[in-house]
Structures are given as C-alpha cells and as structure tokens.
Amino acid sequence: MILQNVRRFRPIEAELLREQVEKCADEREGRADLVLLLRLGADINELVEVADRFLPGHKIYRETALHLAASIGSVDTVLTLLEYGAAVERRDSAGWSALIRASWKGRTPVVKVLLEAKAAIDVVTEDKHWTALMQASHKGHLDVVRVLTEAGADPNKSARDGEYTALLLASMAGHSKVVEILISAGANMEACDGHYGSTPLIWASDIGNVEVVRILIEGKADPNAQCGIGQTALIKASENGHTEVVRAILTASEDVDVDACDPDGTRALMLAAGIGYTDIVKLLVEAKANLHAVDAYRKTALARACDRGHDAVAEILRGAAASAAASSVLPAPPEDLNLVTNTRRWRDRSTDPGREGIYRYSTAGRVSSGDAPESFGDLDPSFGV
Structure with missing residues (x-):
C-alpha cells in the first residue's frame, strides 16, 4: 500500500x-x-x-x-x-x-x-475545564496522580464555575490513596463543589466512603462544615445510614457538633430516628446528642420514630431520656401547670426552652399525659433546664 x-x-x-x-x-x-x-x-x-x-x-x-x-x-x-x-x-x-x-x-x-x-500540565479541557490531574484523580489512577503532583500540577485548580477540584473528585469516587497524595500536595480540604456547596468530607460521608472520611478528618478537615442546604458530614452520613462513617466522624474528632442542624432545625439524630437506623441512633445517643431538640415542625427525634413506627428506636430514645433524667437533678415542676398553658402564643420553633423543659418532665414521668400543655409561650426559661 x-x-x-x-x-x-x-x-x-x-x-x-x-x-x-x-x-x-x-x-x-x-x-x-x-x-x-x-x-x-x-x-x-x-x-x-x-x-x-x-x-x-x-x-x-x-x-x-x-x-x-x-x-x-x-x-x-x-x-x-x-x-x-x-x-x-x-x-x-x-x-x-x-x-x-x-x-x-x-x-x-x-x-x-x-x-x-x-x-x-494544568491545561484544561474545553468542555468541563478538567485538568489532567482531575481526570486521573476521578479515575483513581494513583501513579499518574503521583507523577503529576510531583511535576507541579495544581491540586486546587477548579473546573468550570468552581464545579470540582481534584480532591473533590477523588473523594466522591472513594479513591482513598489518591486523596492522601492530594492532601500531601496541598489540596484544599474545604473547597466546595459548585453545585451543592459540599466539601470533600461531606461528599465522602454522603456516599459512605469511610476510609476517605478517616483520611480527611486526620488531615484536619472541618467536621462541622455545612453544605449549601446547611447539612454537615454527620447529618449526611446519618441520613443515608452509613453507620461506620458516623462512627468514624464521632471517634476521629473531638470537635464534632453532634447537634448541628440545618435551617429547619433537623439534626442527625432526628433523621436517623425517623428512618429507623437503630445503630446510628445508639451512636448519636452515646455521643450525647440532644434528645429533646425540636425541628421546625415541633418534632423531636422520638416523635419522628413514633410517627413512622420505629419501635426499637423509640425504646432506645425513651430509655436514654429516662436515664438522663434519673442522673440529673431537675427543678420542681410548677405548682400549677395551667400557668404555662393559658397562652396561645408559641415561641421560636427551635429555641423555646419552655417546650424542652416540659418534654423533659414528661419523659421523666414528672408530668402526666393529661397535663400536657397545648402551647408554651411564656414559660420560665429556667424551667426544666
């Protein structure tokens, strides 16, 4: 030819x-x-x-x-x-x-x-604006990532509109060894994706990549960072039933806010209880999650569990509340509970200390179901705290 x-x-x-x-x-x-x-x-x-x-x-x-x-x-x-x-x-x-x-x-x-x-080395594609390092990190090509970072590839270069970094892509895909190399190369662990505002730790927790979660926390990633809808890594893991991720977050860092909540007041314990993740509920209770917190719909974790028929979870929460009440000294309840039920005005949905106090008394057996107040507007803030 x-x-x-x-x-x-x-x-x-x-x-x-x-x-x-x-x-x-x-x-x-x-x-x-x-x-x-x-x-x-x-x-x-x-x-x-x-x-x-x-x-x-x-x-x-x-x-x-x-x-x-x-x-x-x-x-x-x-x-x-x-x-x-x-x-x-x-x-x-x-x-x-x-x-x-x-x-x-x-x-x-x-x-x-x-x-x-x-x-x-840092030239980008015309479609997604991904670099060679982003491609290799996303695919998990460890040796290529090592060669590129050693040659000076920028680990913090982001795709179009700040969409992703190499570390975000590796964390989302669960490539733990690649994550280690990128962190060593100076990758920003708090960089957020352009769609959901999630950090690498939030993504790894959401998906359930426990090894990546451990590496990021050991690298001092912020466990309390919130995504665009106000959820933390712990909330994401609890919502999706990733028990080992929840365990890793709670044990790997002393700075975890177990009671962090989104704008609706929803917390990790509420989500786990409402879905019926018994093991996660146990972990959160052991971590001293607030049993009496209420969300925007005036629901506690126990209320969510009961609403959806998760009896085992409800039993855990009742037992934890009773144990907490027995081990603490509660102030005497008011002589006349009618004093706190006359008002028809609710306090702020997520910060009413009076409602929390009444709930604590009721779970401790100090108030009968017939005495449950209809509203808690002007309750003494010190009551039940």
Whole structure:
C-alpha cells in the first residue's frame, strides 16, 4: 500500500497514519511503516475522524495520531511521533490534549514522556475545564496522580464555575490513596463543589466512603462544615445510614457538633430516628446528642420514630431520656401547670426552652399525659433546664 502511494505520487492521508499507530500498539510491528509514512510527508497533526465515537449532540469525534498513541499507551509510538514533529499541545475535537487523554486512561509512562516534552500540565479541557490531574484523580489512577503532583500540577485548580477540584473528585469516587497524595500536595480540604456547596468530607460521608472520611478528618478537615442546604458530614452520613462513617466522624474528632442542624432545625439524630437506623441512633445517643431538640415542625427525634413506627428506636430514645433524667437533678415542676398553658402564643420553633423543659418532665414521668400543655409561650426559661 505504501509503495503504491509512492509510485502514484498520492499524498499520504492521515487516516493511513492512524492505522499504522494502531499497528504499533503491541510495540512489535508497524513502526518501520510509521516512520516511512512520516518521512513521506503524512500530516502528523491532522485531526482524523473516528467512526465509532461521538461527542454530545452527535458531533463526530476527531483526534490526531498523538492522541491515539497516548490513549493506547504506546511509549515508543509517542516518542516517534514527537520526534517527527507531533504538536504536544494539539487538541482533539473535544478540546483534550494528549496529556489529558493519557492521564484519563492511566498511561503513566506516556504521561512521563509528554511531561518531558514540556506538555502544559494544568491545561484544561474545553468542555468541563478538567485538568489532567482531575481526570486521573476521578479515575483513581494513583501513579499518574503521583507523577503529576510531583511535576507541579495544581491540586486546587477548579473546573468550570468552581464545579470540582481534584480532591473533590477523588473523594466522591472513594479513591482513598489518591486523596492522601492530594492532601500531601496541598489540596484544599474545604473547597466546595459548585453545585451543592459540599466539601470533600461531606461528599465522602454522603456516599459512605469511610476510609476517605478517616483520611480527611486526620488531615484536619472541618467536621462541622455545612453544605449549601446547611447539612454537615454527620447529618449526611446519618441520613443515608452509613453507620461506620458516623462512627468514624464521632471517634476521629473531638470537635464534632453532634447537634448541628440545618435551617429547619433537623439534626442527625432526628433523621436517623425517623428512618429507623437503630445503630446510628445508639451512636448519636452515646455521643450525647440532644434528645429533646425540636425541628421546625415541633418534632423531636422520638416523635419522628413514633410517627413512622420505629419501635426499637423509640425504646432506645425513651430509655436514654429516662436515664438522663434519673442522673440529673431537675427543678420542681410548677405548682400549677395551667400557668404555662393559658397562652396561645408559641415561641421560636427551635429555641423555646419552655417546650424542652416540659418534654423533659414528661419523659421523666414528672408530668402526666393529661397535663400536657397545648402551647408554651411564656414559660420560665429556667424551667426544666
């Protein structure tokens, strides 16, 4: 085929060059023909259509020979193409450089070669604005991440509109070893994603990646940081039933706010109780979560458990409340409970100390169900505290 092109003086098509790159993939054949094509003037940087690959909107994907060689992971082919003038920064039709594509595929030797050829390390894709480090971190390519960070890749560069960082992507995917490398490289553990405002710790807790959670907390990630809807890592883990993550958060850091709440007053204990996660409820009770806190709907954790028929959880909460009442000295209840029931005005839904006091008396057996007040407007703040 090559001799026929030479004899007929036909220009060497880039498609033929691509075919030879594919033949070179096994490092044992095709290199001599590849070199001959390059010497005969094949356009080494031309974008060639790839028949079986499409971009969003059904756009045809095109790439150069270097992109293909980088994806395949053929070091010798990459070296040959670079030697004959392949543009290391040439983008494919998706806006990816050869370095980004090699990093995405986990081709560590090729990544090293491209870096030695002075490939721009922090260049981003045209679609999502992801760097090579982001691609490798998301895919969990540990060696590539190590090579890129050692070469000076910026671990805190964010995607379009601050969408993600490499650490966020690794944390979301559960790549604990990659997370360790990125933290060592100076990755910001409090960077938030552009969609939900969640930190790496919140993402890992939400998904249930306990090893990543431990690494982040050991790295001094803030356990009390809140996402865009006001939830902490502990709330996310409790809501999704990740018992070991809850345990890791509570035991790995003394600074955890077990009673942190979202704008509606919802706390980790309330969510776990309402869904019926018995083991998580036990952990939160042992961590001294407030049993008497109320949310925006005037519901306690016990009320949520009872509403949804979680009898085992309700029993745990009643027992914990009784034990707490028995071990503390409560002030005497008012002589006339009617004094606190006459008003029809509620205090703030989440900070009424009077309602909390009445609840504590009732759970301790100090007030009968018939004496339960209808409202708690002007209750003495010291009552029941």
